[in-house]
Amino acid sequence: MRHKFSIFPLYKKRVNDLISERLLVYKAKKKDKKAYAKLYLKHADSIYRYVFFRVNRDIQQAEDITQEVFFRAWGKIDSLRDEKVNFRAWIFRIAHNLVIDYYRGSKNETGLNENIPDHKHTEEKNLEKLDQELLLSAIEKLTHEQKEVIVMKFIEGFSVREISKVIKKKEIAVRAIQYRGLKKLKKLLK
Amino acid sequence: MKHTSLRNYKNIIRDLSELRSVKPTPAFRSRLEQIVFASLPQEKYLYNKYLLPYSFRVLTLTFILLLFSGLGIVSASQNAIPGSVLYPVRQLVLDTKIYFTSDSGEKAILNLEKSENKIEEIKTSVSVGNDEKLENAINAYKQTIDEVAKETKSFNEKNSETTDNIVNSLGRQEQTLQEIKNIVPENRKPAINNAINSRDNAARQVEEAVGNPENNSGNTQVKSIETQPANPEKSNENKLNNYERR
Numbered sequence: 085m086r087h088k089f090s091i092f093p094l095y096k097k098r099v100n101d102l103i104s105e106r107l108l109v110y111k112a113k114k115k116d117k118k119a120y121a122k123l124y125l126k127h128a129d130s131i132y133r134y135v136f137f138r139v140n141r142d143i144q145q146a147e148d149i150t151q152e153v154f155f156r157a158w159g160k161i162d163s164l165r166d167e168k169v170n171f172r173a174w175i176f177r178i179a180h181n182l183v184i185d186y187y188r189g190s191k192n193e194t195g196l197n198e199n200i201p202d203h204k205h206t207e208e209k210n211l212e213k214l215d216q217e218l219l220l221s222a223i224e225k226l227t228h229e230q231k232e233v234i235v236m237k238f239i240e241g242f243s244v245r246e247i248s249k250v251i252k253k254k255e256i257a258v259r260a261i262q263y264r265g266l267k268k269l270k271k272l273l274k
Numbered sequence: 275m276k277h278t279s280l281r282n283y284k285n286i287i288r289d290l291s292e293l294r295s296v297k298p299t300p301a302f303r304s305r306l307e308q309i310v311f312a313s314l315p316q317e318k319y320l321y322n323k324y325l326l327p328y329s330f331r332v333l334t335l336t337f338i339l340l341l342f343s344g345l346g347i348v349s350a351s352q353n354a355i356p357g358s359v360l361y362p363v364r365q366l367v368l369d370t371k372i373y374f375t376s377d378s379g380e381k382a383i384l385n386l387e388k389s390e391n392k393i394e395e396i397k398t399s400v401s402v403g404n405d406e407k408l409e410n411a412i413n414a415y416k417q418t419i420d421e422v423a424k425e426t427k428s429f430n431e432k433n434s435e436t437t438d439n440i441v442n443s444l445g446r447q448e449q450t451l452q453e454i455k456n457i458v459p460e461n462r463k464p465a466i467n468n469a470i471n472s473r474d475n476a477a478r479q480v481e482e483a484v485g486n487p488e489n490n491s492g493n494t495q496v497k498s499i500e501t502q503p504a505n506p507e508k509s510n511e512n513k514l515n516n517y518e519r520r
Contacts, residue, residue, distance in 0.1 A: 124307075129298065132297065219293070
């Protein structure tokens, strides 16, 4: 049964969010720390999650990289040409680059990492469901690109267009990666 | 098979969305907020926080733009003719001036200007053949010209220049109305005659009020200088000469 709903409140909320974010970005560009802190509060969890899944649930690495993301973003915020640029996509681009640097540094080029460090169990305690654990293990077995697209699309709720801006690929390529990622997950979860 | 496959994908996507529950530890968050943010390099503010805030600047700029736009429109409307977009602005400006003027002389002149605008409207209505507009314009003209006459009642010797202007203008209006009367069809002539009658009444009232020598029943004190001879002595001498000739 289809539920009736009004799109106007959703649209209004989206517009309000957009305006307030642009204002925060404008102020942050003027080196207003409070405004930047608000932006951080808004995106910190997403960035952490994105990095967490990309570094195979290594908490220490995820924290380090997240910290570095916000440090670097503060330094580079002047490079945002105007407030119309999607701040979320921009900061995720920074996170993406840092994760790539991490892979290059650790020579961990493939995502097929079967070795799960011990300190991950702390985080795993929060994930009680076995199927969730299986899913997480399956995500780790995806390629970097597939992992990135799957995490951004289905966990962080990015659109294909936003993902294409972050990873600098065409939308059709993003869709193809998404499809292959889901297919592989399905195969791994059987 | 296809439905099973789709359900599997849906389940996977649903499970993925549940992973949003993964969050950084509170310890990490507080460390990031307290230590990292405190140590973020602070560059020189590009604007002084004691200067006007952004919203105030935007409002001020908007107000200035609106003010100059308004002044521009008012200025442009001064030459607007009946039928143009800015003509109502011109009328509004004139009505505002009349409303705020307390001096009777100035009020009379402004009303006179308004009456001339109404004559322009009459001309335009006649040219396009709009009877309703013609009637409205004539009624408005009558009202305005009555206002002119009313203001002149309180005139005195100081308003002689104003009076001259009014008289001259009324004379021109009479000519214009007569010209209009000559070109309109027969069925519209009564309406124009009404306008002419109003003008004549107003002219008569003005003349009565200021004592125009053309109107013998009026007060002759103000312009009595015109009825007196230029040189009384010469006049007396002439009389004497005429008497001697007899």
